[in-house]
């Protein structure tokens with residue numbers, strides 16, 4: 001190699017190292033101005049991290065409580081060399097979620113992509129923006145009200161399962177409820193009744209297994225690189241699950257598309273089926289219509305159906321479960337819920353109608369209060385791609401932002417006696433709270449697209465359950481250990497005792 005070449009390469013290496021040094025210094029200088037636990041060179045705070053689902057959440061919350069004294073509800077942590085900022089105050093959250101520039105998700109959302117592709121939840125803003133615009137009308141009340149029948153039907157099956165475990169003993173109902181919410185979302189998204197509450201299926205097993213694999217990987221940095229995960233982690237097990245999941249949704253989508261093509265379009269097909277009283281519109285039908293107009297490719301339909309199925313069953317199940325626990329632990333509040341139900345339904349065992357839903361004011365307040373104490377998604381995150389100012393800090397490009405709704409929901413400035421279960425907070429129309437002090441569904445333009453669906457579903461399912469059963473919780477709320485996985489769940493299950501209130505016809 002000639003001297004010139006050696007000199008050129010050396011100059012390039014020096015130049016690269018200088019760039020890296022200045023970039024690292026730029027980030028480091030900005031991050032050191034922020035409160036946070038002492039970090040070591042290279043590994044940062046990694047050695048202090050707890051990787052168990054309960055300890056990890058407790059640790060993050062503990063850190064937040066320790067570091068709120070100077071009026072800032074944010075702190076920095078170093079995940080090895082990567083800077084992260086934990087955010088747990090309404091004002092700080094507003095700076096992030098109201099910004100149209102902070103819409104990217106960090107790398108660990110990518111672990112979901114084997115299942116849900118590049119759907120709404122994880123896609124980059126360039127892809128996300130037009131698709132969100134396209135899909136938002138899908139969640140309009142005019143469409144959602146047709147799902148009330150689906151909620152009722154599966155809630156009644158859930159009731160039968162609950163009868164089987166009712167009586168003197170306490171039973172863990174967490175999984176039982178999850179099967180119901182999975183039935184509901186599969187029928188709403190795909191138009192297919194998987195009947196998970198009555199029979200096992202490879203699809204059901206794959207859904208359950210896949211969630212565990214994704215969560216285990218999130219807490220195992222050694223498996224972040226794809227090849228290490230594939231060869232030494234659970235990559236192969238994941239591949240098997242993904243095949244079952246995609247075969248199932250792919251087959252249902254292709255079959256429905258074929259039927260729509262044969263009927264001369266989705267609208268014709270849906271109208272024909274409605275005349276025959278056979279089936280109602282599913283999100284899939286609306287998306288096939290978009291596909292026929294050239295707005296959404298078939299691959300996009302698969303991504304979004306899988307995204308809805310993933311995001312739309314565990315979240316609602318967690319929330320229904322915590323609601324049942326809180327009812328069992330707060331008998332006075334349970335009586336108020338049942339008083340309202342008895343006023344509306346009397347002794348009748350009729351279905352819940354769309355009109356009933358808006359009359360269930362106390363039930364709705366109790367659901368919202370449940371989501372305040374136990375927001376189903378314990379943590380969500382953003383990636384800074386342009387320097388972002390929050391209060392006196394400039395978060396440099398590359399910073400990961402981690403938002404903790406459960407802590408935002410316990411800020412005493414907006415939530416007096418934050419640990420107390422008090423649905424009445426949500427009936428108080430005078431309450432003057434910061435608009436970002438309640439964020440179970442996130443907020444801003446990238447909030448939860450399914451929140452109306454979720455609230456309608458929960459109200460309907462819980463109206464049916466609470467009419468039939470009195471609930472008692474085995475443990476007091478302060479004795480429940482919380483596991484923050486993909487959703488927030490009771491670490492050792494949701495043990496409740498159910499006794500029948502009236503006959504089930």
Ligand code: HEM
Nearest residue numbers: 120121311312315316376377380440441442448449450454
């Ligand atoms: C109690 C129930 C639910 C809760 C608490 C909840 C919460 C959330 C949260 C916090 C996010 C933001 C996540 C992030 O930024 O990383 C989100 C996003 C999302 N949720 Fe939900 N969710 C619920 C139910 C549902 C349901 C039933 C569906 C579908 C029918 C759904 C579909 C979605 C989708 C597609 C996104 C991504 C939206 C986007 O980025 O544009 N969710 N949800």
